[in-house]
Amino acid sequence: MPPGAAPSGRFDRLDALRAVAILWMAVFHFCFDLNYFKFIHENFYRDPFWTVQRTVIVTLFVFVSGLGQAIAWEQGQSWPRFWRRWAQVAACALLVTAGSYLMFPRSYISFGVLHAFAVMLIIGRLTAGAKLWLWPMGLVAVLLPQLVQDPFFDTRLTNWVGLVTRKPITEDYAPLLPWIGVMWWGIAAGQWVLQQRRPWLAGPLPQRLSPLAVLGRWSLSFYMVHQPVLISLLMVVAALVR
Numbered sequence: 001m002p003p004g005a006a007p008s009g010r011f012d013r014l015d016a017l018r019a020v021a022i023l024w025m026a027v028f029h030f031c032f033d034l035n036y037f038k039f040i041h042e043n044f045y046r047d048p049f050w051t052v053q054r055t056v057i058v059t060l061f062v063f064v065s066g067l068g069q070a071i072a073w074e075q076g077q078s079w080p081r082f083w084r085r086w087a088q089v090a091a092c093a094l095l096v097t098a099g100s101y102l103m104f105p106r107s108y109i110s111f112g113v114l115h116a117f118a119v120m121l122i123i124g125r126l127t128a129g130a131k132l133w134l135w136p137m138g139l140v141a142v143l144l145p146q147l148v149q150d151p152f153f154d155t156r157l158t159n160w161v162g163l164v165t166r167k168p169i170t171e172d173y174a175p176l177l178p179w180i181g182v183m184w185w186g187i188a189a190g191q192w193v194l195q196q197r198r199p200w201l202a203g204p205l206p207q208r209l210s211p212l213a214v215l216g217r218w219s220l221s222f223y224m225v226h227q228p229v230l231i232s233l234l235m236v237v238a239a240l241v242r
Contacts, residue, residue, distance in 0.1 A: 097109055104171050119160070141181030144177050
């Protein structure tokens with residue numbers, strides 16, 4: 001499971017969709033690593049080709065996690081089960097901070113995607129019962145950072161909220177606002193689909209796509225392992241060709 005709820009019953013279609021997001025992310029990170037080792041020369045911080053991709057990938061991840069939260073809420077997931085999964089996500093977020101500090105001490109990740117998930121999962125769990133109210137709540141959360149900014153939120157201790165006047169210098173930044181809005185939309189959409197179009201999520205997955213479902217079930221592990229593997233391989237290649 002990705003940073004998201006772990007329902008007791010599997011929904012192969014949702015797992016496969018999660019795998020699509022994780023594979024797209026891996027390709028994006030591989031290109032980033034190629035640039036870091038100067039095999040290619042791209043601007044991942046300003047070029048819309050890369051910045052828009054990053055936004056779409058995170059949006060897909062968060063929305064799919066919201067769908068997973070809707071399933072967990074419908075199945076009555078227990079708090080102990082929730083906290084076990086949450087602890088895994090939170091621990092991985094701390095590891096990301098530590099690892100990024102070693103590679104990028106001036107722009108290490110203090111509040112990236114996994115940190116955001118650790119916060120949003122709790123909020124999503126507590127607010128899933130809002131049902132239809134999740135749609136306007138999500139809209140407010142998405143629009144608020146465009147309407148309200150204050151220098152108070154520009155520090156590392158406060159930029160996690162998202163109401164910054166400038167993007168912080170960091171390798172990954174996924175603030176609570178606007179991303180909690182996308183999760184709320186995912187939860188709301190998941191609740192509607194489960195009630196009105198359940199086969200969209202619960203229907204069978206074609207056999208040829210079953211590997212995607214398997215990958216989707218292990219997406220957090222894949223997330224944590226893929227970058228160290230890619231970076232190690234490129235370090236070896238760089239040492240051999242230079």
